[in-house]
Amino acid sequence: AQRVTQPEKLLSVFKGAPVELKCNYSYSGSPELFWYVQYSRQRLQLLLRHISRESIKGFTADLNKGETSFHLKKPFAQEEDSAMYYCALINYGQNFVFGPGTRLSVLP
Amino acid sequence: KAGVTQTPRYLIKTRGQQVTLSCSPISGHRSVSWYQQTPGQGLQFLFEYFSETQRNKGNFPGRFSGRQFSNSRSEMNVSTLELGDSALYLCASSLGTYSSGNTIYFGEGSWLTVV
Numbered sequence: 001a002q003r004v005t006q007p008e009k010l011l012s013v014f015k016g017a018p019v020e021l022k023c024n025y026s027y028s029g030s031p032e033l034f035w036y037v038q039y040s041r042q043r044l045q046l047l048l049r050h051i052s053r054e055s056i057k058g059f060t061a062d063l064n065k066g067e068t069s070f071h072l073k074k075p076f077a078q079e080e081d082s083a084m085y086y087c088a089l090i091n092y093g094q095n096f097v098f099g100p101g102t103r104l105s106v107l108p
Numbered sequence: 109k110a111g112v113t114q115t116p117r118y119l120i121k122t123r124g125q126q127v128t129l130s131c132s133p134i135s136g137h138r139s140v141s142w143y144q145q146t147p148g149q150g151l152q153f154l155f156e157y158f159s160e161t162q163r164n165k166g167n168f169p170g171r172f173s174g175r176q177f178s179n180s181r182s183e184m185n186v187s188t189l190e191l192g193d194s195a196l197y198l199c200a201s202s203l204g205t206y207s208s209g210n211t212i213y214f215g216e217g218s219w220l221t222v223v
Contacts, residue, residue: 032207032209043111043112043213043214043215043216044151044198044214045213045214046211046212051209086151088151090206090207094156094163094164094205094206094207095153095164095165095166096141096143096153096206097153098143098150098151098152098153099150100150101150101151
């Protein structure tokens with residue numbers, strides 16, 4: 001079965017430090033991968049998707065098929081990046097599969 | 109442009125009852141998908157509707173059902189409620205199906221508590 005894992009439930013970094021939120025997936029094929037973010041008191045929203053290869057709010061994510069990973073990175077974390085981050089993929093059945101989420105806390 | 113609207117926002121039901129949740133998509137959006145979010149299971153896909161047809165379905169029992177109307181508004185129904193159905197139910201809409209690369213936009217969710 002397709003799975004998305006995010007090994008860290010909580011990740012704390014200091015402002016200005018680099019941040020990497022890990023995401024691994026199990027999927028036999030070419031997945032479509034996403035990162036979603038939920039800021040405090042806001043709706044869940046798309047942060048970025050791998051096919052667009054864009055950088056949003058300074059975040060990037062590279063799909064590594066060999067390691068089946070799609071880690072989210074930002075070189076310099078900001079306090080406003082504090083949020084819940086979900087990695088997700090669309091599988092063969094075209095169903096969305098979400099990871100358990102990682103809460104990022106950026107400390108001042 | 110108004111976002112995805114879900115009603116009711118909060119509700120409490122008793123075991124064995126049924127519940128209907130409503131979702132109004134962003135104007136012009138034809139796809140609506142539903143998700144269940146719980147502390148234990150996280151965010152799980154329920155089903156997606158496009159042009160009044162169910163396109164995809166997640167791994168949930170038949171007690172969970174949905175439908176979409178001609179104006180793209182959608183409802184989901186859970187029958188014979190169990191305590192484990194207590195969750196935040198999220199609805200999302202997109203112009204076309206999400207598998208076609210369309211961005212989905214989430215509502216604020218409906219909090220269901222089963223007692």
